[in-house]
Amino acid sequence: MANTNTQVIYGLYDDEEIMLKAIRKANDLHLNIMDVYTPFPVHGLDPLLGLSESRLHIAGFIYGMLGTLTAFLGMTWIFTKDWPVIFGGKPYWSVPAFIPITFELTVLFAAIGMTFTFYIVCGLGPGVTNEMLDDRITDDKFCIAFDESEVNSSEVESFLSSTGASEINKKII
Amino acid sequence: MSAVVSQIREPLVRGHKSYHDITEDLVSPTERAPGVGWVIGFIISISLLGFGLFCITWTIWHGIGTWDLNRTVGWGWDITNFVWWIGIGHAGTLISAILLLFRQKWRTGVNRAAEAMTIFAVICAALFPGIHVGRAWVVFYFFPYPNTRGPIWPNFNSPLLWDLFAISTYFTVSLLFWYTGLVPDFATVRDRAKGFRKKIYNFLSFGWVGSAKHWQRWEALSLVLAGIATPLVLSVHTIVSFDFATSVIPGWHTTIFPPYFVAGAIFSGFAMVLTLMLIVRKLLSLEEYITLEHVESMNKVILATGSIVGVAYLTELFVAWYSGYVYEQFAFFNRALGPYWWSYFGMMFCNVLSPQFFWSRKIRRSVAWTFFLSIVINIGMWFERFVIIATTLARDYLPSSWSYYSPTWVEMGIFIGTLGLFFTLFLIFVRVAPVVAIAEVKSILKSSGDQYCGPDAVHHHHDDHGHNHEDHSSEVEEAKTAIEEKVATVVESLEDNLKKLEGIGPKVEAALKTAGVKTFAALAETDTDTLQKILDEGEGNFMGNSPESWPHQAKLASEGKWDELEKLQDELQGGKY
CATH class of the missing domain: 3.30.70 (Alpha-Beta Plaits)
Structure with missing residues (x-):
């Protein structure tokens, strides 16, 4: 721009x-x-x-899904393959306990991804100077x-x- | 335009503002030198912050032993303050996100400052878990990253780790939302600035030009961010409550915690928004943008959430008794009648009783009452967290390990330091950024400005029949409107708008005008006895109206001394000295 x-x-x-x-x-x-x-x-x-x-909201949905998968698959891999630990007698793969972090990362990825996409497609960002x-x-x-x-x-x-x-x-x- | 004007709603922007007036009023606080009040406030805040930093250093240097925590009471002021600050942040997100989804226009007056408050409150909150772990220099162990210690991962099943994710996400999303809203307003500041100042704001405004496509994307982004911030804000305090509710401590292990914590968070957050905004609107003279309508709306939210909190307290008591579980019963008996009884009754008084005053419309619209009650509620919500945490822990299962906890000067100092940090950041924000969202206020001007709606409206919309005035008859209509407006202004110059004087409403004005007092000049020449007579003989009940200040006000108005008039009106109470 x-x-x-x-x-x-x-x-x-x-x-x-x-x-x-x-x-x-x-x-x-x-x-x-x-x-x-x-x-x-x-x-x-x-x-x-x-x-x-x-179409920003479509991008937001994709970023959000990416966050969901990152969190859920990440925790799954860590607690079943990489370093399985028993906490409180629960199974290694304790899905309900993974939900809060999965939700938070979904939101985090969607928000960061959308905001950065917004600035990039608009050609805006720190250091950009556009003539008014x-x-x-x-x-x-x-x-x-x-x-x-x-x-x-x-x-x-x-x-x-x-x-x-x-x-x-x-x-x- | 297709602006929908509701005659029922009160105007949200007063003073017949033009777009340029809005820019002028909202940007000028960042352009002029700070006032005495600001400087004094800043010195106090930064001194408190300095003392807080000293106490934090003391804690890290000597260890957590400088606090009064012990084997029985493992959480004291640290977690009390953490939960308190996080709760305060919730109002900002509620105003900016949930009210955006509900299309509540009054949010535009307060959302910017409330979001800033959210971010600063979360910074204060995040400090406490960081230092209460003891070895603050290895606090990064919390984060799951591939490390050389195994790798050893944090426990993803633990609510304390969920909390870490919730708070960091909350902070990041709030920051992005807030800053994206600020970008167009920074551009406004930039385009008025010169020299070095222009360079700084050019950097901050990211090269914003206000192109139609950019605005479209900006609105799309705001809406989706609002959509995802809404469940986020509910999740944050839900997860904070999980820190307690997933434990097996009597008094903590209850299913009511998530909704009760969320309601309490919004309750305390609105109280803090009001405390801050009432000061800001006075210091920066923003009474026309943050009106009594705004204050009343927020007080209604306080009343609703405060009542939810009250019901939750009573439900807890009832369920403790009804469960038949002796440990739970003891926990609540101990809260109310144990060694910390004063904090329990402080909490009950501040959180359950005090918001009930807001059933009265007079109190909801009274600045002094609102300010006082907002502080009472802030104190009450601090007590609530203290009651839940320290009171419950002090009397555990084994009477032999019962103890009493009272904070040391270091713990108090850290809390005072976070207050200093909060106000320091807020005072800097007030100087650097427009406190009210300029672009958003402009976008509601034609639907909520007092020249378009409410009793002082001068413009009347002719598009009641919808959007289809693209046809050519619209040009005729336009010409007609122009003529009507001209006639209106001529008539207005003959007859002044007497309602601009404090104490004169539409009915009194009508009575005065029938009696022949049609202009400010005429009113200035009329003595109060005659005015009282006009009122007594006029149609309607004017018992509450006293004309004692009207000639004085009218004199200032007829001479065009609007600033002086405004000053006088600030001192007057309903038009009385």
Whole structure:
């Protein structure tokens, strides 16, 4: 995500409702939106941008299963093969006693795996610096951005000004 | 937008905030120099922490013999404090995870600080098992790793080892959840900062830009983490209770322990959240974000969990008697009437009786009462753990080995040290990160801001008929709305919103306006006798309203001195001096 040398033309809106209307208009005009930046998650945005549902939860399930197997098979191997010890007259392979740790590792693996996957697929992490189009996007501005090489600039400018963008700018990021 | 506005719910963000106001209010505490209160608090906390570190060093240097533990009482303040701190952490996860699943919007005001509290409380808790094992330098033996000693593995059948896994998982998951929530807010701080400060926050914000896809994934991640943190938080205190319940000690060996411990944990955790948040909201002037509605909601949770704890205590007593098992009966007789009777009755008073005050709405919404009771509950829950642990152990099966345990200065010092550690970390957190989740508060503004819902609402939504206003008539409607809003503002400039003054509600306002007092200026010129007359003659019962402060308040309002007015209103009680 770091510097990609993209010439971006973007409009800033003062309210998410105006921005959502503008995106609907852009879809009618078949303008190719590069990205939308908002200070908080705006609901109703994903279908307008044609974003498919995140598959993070599927990844989470797989990581969780990995944790389940690690814990359960690990304890099984240790207590039946590697170093069997009798505790309190119970069998070596005492399944009920393995459940708590199996559960904890399931949760642990799912949480760590999902969180790291999230940062990796988003290209975020310690030391990453991404250029902001405008510093107020994390405050109170809602931004629709277009890649200038993919759209007709004058058409985009007139679209942005007619849909109520309070500012229209260009920037290379 | 499709914001659903409930007119029944009270607003959760007050003061007619715009998005920018929210950023300004919540980021500014990290930008200005710390106040005197903060500095004093920090010096006290870090001194206590220093003394705690000294006592820990003393313990490790001289050994566990510096504590008053003996052959009979093997667990004393160490495990009492461990369970107490772990319990306190539970409220953070409950607020951030369970309330997220239940779509409770009031969580947004307090979740950030509560999660921070969870993490700091778990750090304090984890300290105790680490040092009470005696040889703290080989504490890594707990962890199952391929080693050169056999390899010898820990006992996976032991609840104490389950506890290790539960606590480490709990800490890790809470930390990930908390930090991922913080990333967008760190970006907000970054984009306002300059120079070196910007560099630091750039690092902390992981390069967040607020892209639509990132937000989508961020929400998906939060939801799944909440989903798995919910059973996790229930499992943690369940496993802590297994430390006791799987033993064969009378008074410990009971099936009621897991639910009773979990309820007690949430109970004490909410008490600690309230203690902290009431201080924070005052010090950082966050009254508009952490409102009385928030306080009341938390007090309701305290009432519910406190009553569960009360029922559990009584059930234990009943079952001890009903079981016919003499050792169990003796354990409870000894708790209530033995040498530690004072801790049993302290526990009963603090945990069973004191939360019952919250049946009264007045007390639930009173900051002073809530603060006082939250501390009482914290003390009570500490007593509970002490009663369960030390009282039970001191009188075991053999009267010849009965003993009495009282902590040494080292044990007390370590406990005080963890209090110091907790508050030191919390005070640093308050300075470094936004205490209230900025992005999340912004996302509920249009459904819970007081300009959108409640008696002070000025915006009215025209989308009652759902989402289908994509048609072209929506543009006409939009123009109409714009005109209506303009008219409303003009009318408003002629007639002031008198409800902004403390002691004036919608009914009093209506009475005043019928009597011709329509603006702040007019109210400022009216003397209290005339006002009292208006009230006496007005429609409705205004017995409780006293106009003594209204002209003064109105004068400040008409001159636009809102800050001064706010200060005055803080001192006023229901509009009375």
